[in-house]
Amino acid sequence: MLTVEGLSVRADDLELVREVSFGIGPGERVGLIGESGSGKSLTALALMGLLPDGVTASGTARLGGRDLVGVPERRLKDLRGRTVSMVFQEPMTALNPLMRVGAQVAEVMTLHGVAAGRARERAAELLGRVRLPDPERIARSYPHQLSGGQRQRVMLAIALANEPDLLICDEPTTALDVTVQKQMLELIAEVAPALLFITHDLAVVASLCERVLVMYGGRVVESGPLREVFKHPRHRYTEGLLAASRLAPRGTRLATIPGAVPAAGRFPGGCVFRDRCAHATETCATAPALTDPDLTGPEPRGDGHAFACWHPRR
Amino acid sequence: MPSHAGTPAADPARITAGAPATAGAADPVREPLIEVRDLTRVYRRPRTSLTRPGEAVHALKGVSLTVHRGERFGIVGESGSGKSTLLRLICALDRPTSGSVAFAGREVAGLPERSLRFLRRSLQIVFQDPMSSLDPRMRVRDLVAEPLVALGEPVGGRVAELLDAVGLPASAAGRYPHQFSGGQRQRIAIARALAPRPEVLVADEPVSALDVSVRGQILNLLADLADELGLTLVFVSHDLAVVRHLCESVAVVHDGLIVESGPVDDVWEAPGHPYTRALLAAVPTLEGLL
Numbered sequence: 283m284l285t286v287e288g289l290s291v292r293a294d295d296l297e298l299v300r301e302v303s304f305g306i307g308p309g310e311r312v313g314l315i316g317e318s319g320s321g322k323s324l325t326a327l328a329l330m331g332l333l334p335d336g337v338t339a340s341g342t343a344r345l346g347g348r349d350l351v352g353v354p355e356r357r358l359k360d361l362r363g364r365t366v367s368m369v370f371q372e373p374m375t376a377l378n379p380l381m382r383v384g385a386q387v388a389e390v391m392t393l394h395g396v397a398a399g400r401a402r403e404r405a406a407e408l409l410g411r412v413r414l415p416d417p418e419r420i421a422r423s424y425p426h427q428l429s430g431g432q433r434q435r436v437m438l439a440i441a442l443a444n445e446p447d448l449l450i451c452d453e454p455t456t457a458l459d460v461t462v463q464k465q466m467l468e469l470i471a472e473v474a475p476a477l478l479f480i481t482h483d484l485a486v487v488a489s490l491c492e493r494v495l496v497m498y499g500g501r502v503v504e505s506g507p508l509r510e511v512f513k514h515p516r517h518r519y520t521e522g523l524l525a526a527s528r529l530a531p532r533g534t535r536l537a538t539i540p541g542a543v544p545a546a547g548r549f550p551g552g553c554v555f556r557d558r559c560a561h562a563t564e565t566c567a568t569a570p571a572l573t574d575p576d577l578t579g580p581e582p583r584g585d586g587h588a589f590a591c592w593h594p595r596r
Numbered sequence: 597m598p599s600h601a602g603t604p605a606a607d608p609a610r611i612t613a614g615a616p617a618t619a620g621a622a623d624p625v626r627e628p629l630i631e632v633r634d635l636t637r638v639y640r641r642p643r644t645s646l647t648r649p650g651e652a653v654h655a656l657k658g659v660s661l662t663v664h665r666g667e668r669f670g671i672v673g674e675s676g677s678g679k680s681t682l683l684r685l686i687c688a689l690d691r692p693t694s695g696s697v698a699f700a701g702r703e704v705a706g707l708p709e710r711s712l713r714f715l716r717r718s719l720q721i722v723f724q725d726p727m728s729s730l731d732p733r734m735r736v737r738d739l740v741a742e743p744l745v746a747l748g749e750p751v752g753g754r755v756a757e758l759l760d761a762v763g764l765p766a767s768a769a770g771r772y773p774h775q776f777s778g779g780q781r782q783r784i785a786i787a788r789a790l791a792p793r794p795e796v797l798v799a800d801e802p803v804s805a806l807d808v809s810v811r812g813q814i815l816n817l818l819a820d821l822a823d824e825l826g827l828t829l830v831f832v833s834h835d836l837a838v839v840r841h842l843c844e845s846v847a848v849v850h851d852g853l854i855v856e857s858g859p860v861d862d863v864w865e866a867p868g869h870p871y872t873r874a875l876l877a878a879v880p881t882l883e884g885l886l
Binding site: 317318430459460461462463464467482483484485486488489509512513522523524526527528529530531532533535536537538539542543 | 674675779807878880882885886
């Protein structure tokens with residue numbers, strides 16, 4: 283349904299996202315993970331046509347037969363909020379503080395041609411659908427009168443208002459308490475038509491998604507079915523992330539990845555992870571391609587588990 | 597309990613507390629260091645009517661806890677639980693409505709700032725977001741030395757020593773906070789906190805803003821420093837799993853009360869309070885999901 287091929291994002295001379303390709307089928311939930319600075323949010327913004335000034339995307343992204351990249355703003359306006367919509371990390375900055383919540387949910391429908399009266403009715407319906415108690419009262423509230431979890435549900439109601447084909451969530455639960463996060467994740471799983479879920483939290487992705495893309499240095503370094511990737515990671519970066527996510531018993535050292543994510547443009551040439559990788563050799567000065575060895579072997583299995591590493595685990 | 601009223605400088609044992617002499621691993625009977633008794637704090641919401649006062653918010657409803665010398669004590673709770681209020685009161689950054697906070701046997705609740713020098717020296721804080729807790733216009737050298745300058749102590753070679761202790765190169769001293777990554781900034785904040793050789797390091801969600809690969813580096817650093825310097829650690833987090841890795845004891849705060857406390861392994865394995873159980877069930881873990 284969503285097909286992304288060779289998506290790159292550039293700012294002047296800097297290539298921030300490079301040759302990202304993936305697909306999402308109807309009803310599928312795909313996680314996009316990586317540390318801050320890995321290019322996950324830029325990938326999402328490129329798909330939404332919301333890149334900041336001076337940052338441009340190339341490559342193709344098609345959703346239900348319509349192009350998302352390289353089309354003029356006036357066409358994007360039509361798609362955004364209708365065919366594809368997005369929930370951001372911080373609902374307080376994404377909501378208009380001067381406008382009642384119900385009106386904000388209705389607005390996204392009237393913008394796409396729904397009559398005002400009908401939009402108002404449906405707004406209350408939607409607020410109920412995201413399980414806000416007393417949706418009529420919530421609709422009359424201003425964002426500051428709601429809790430963080432309630433605001434994020436309002437964001438979700440806005441995103442779902444026009445029955446989009448694809449929902450993109452960028453760290454939607456990072457600012458929430460864990461008990462609220464759990465309810466929010468369950469709700470997203472229930473209502474998302476097809477989902478691209480961005481997070482740095484591996485456990486959150488594992489609780490929600492079927493497939494996962496691991497990004498580092500603006501590239502997808504590993505992708506495949508979630509259980510397969512998390513149980514048998516091949517790329518050394520994925521291996522490091524998983525090890526660092528496990529909290530060892532008290533008194534023992536935690537596994538870490540040495541160093542820190544470099545600033546944009548400071549990643550090494552070749553394999554982007556090689557300056558932090560214990561297994562790197564001279565070979566790694568050449569960029570490895572994202573490949574699925576099962577497809578090139580004598581007996582192609584094709585579970586879609588691909589990685590870009592010269593010295594994979596195992 | 598040695599009394600050291602008013603003469604902090606004449607109290608070398610206290611300043612270097614944490615040094616191996618006082619805080620060896622063999623420390624069978626631990627003395628209480630921080631004692632909180634029946635602490636309450638009521639805030640008033642801003643008034644919304646001319647005739648009635650603002651609504652009262654009971655942030656803490658009678659909290660008692662004891663942190664022993666050399667202990668690693670975790671405080672777990674969600675936003676609105678009162679854990680931040682509790683922390684502010686322990687650090688004497690706020691005054692309780694009632695109840696007492698004693699540090700090494702001395703009451704600190706309600707004292708004026710000028711009487712709190714001993715506490716400012718003995719107890720230091722690392723905050724959640726190093727980007728907002730470090731002055732962007734100060735060089736690392738000055739940031740790390742500032743607590744010493746404030747206490748009127750010689751800085752000498754202490755900055756280089758501290759940067760080394762937290763794993764930063766000496767060249768970091770001449771740079772500004774924005775030139776560092778989130779993990780490195782948290783190391784700067786830790787170096788700054790350790791400058792006056794505190795006995796207690798209070799860390800308020802120090803790893804929540806960090807990426808997972810860096811989280812381990814900072815947690816390892818805190819554990820190492822606590823061992824080497826014999827620090828007492830008060831570690832606030834929303835994540836019981838992180839607390840379990842680092843701390844021995846835990847208090848779970850919910851709705852202004854400590855609903856459960858004790859050795860962290862006991863609480864983890866057999867949570868007694870429904871809220872603790874809900875909290876544990878809500879945290880997704882890789883082990884549980886794969």
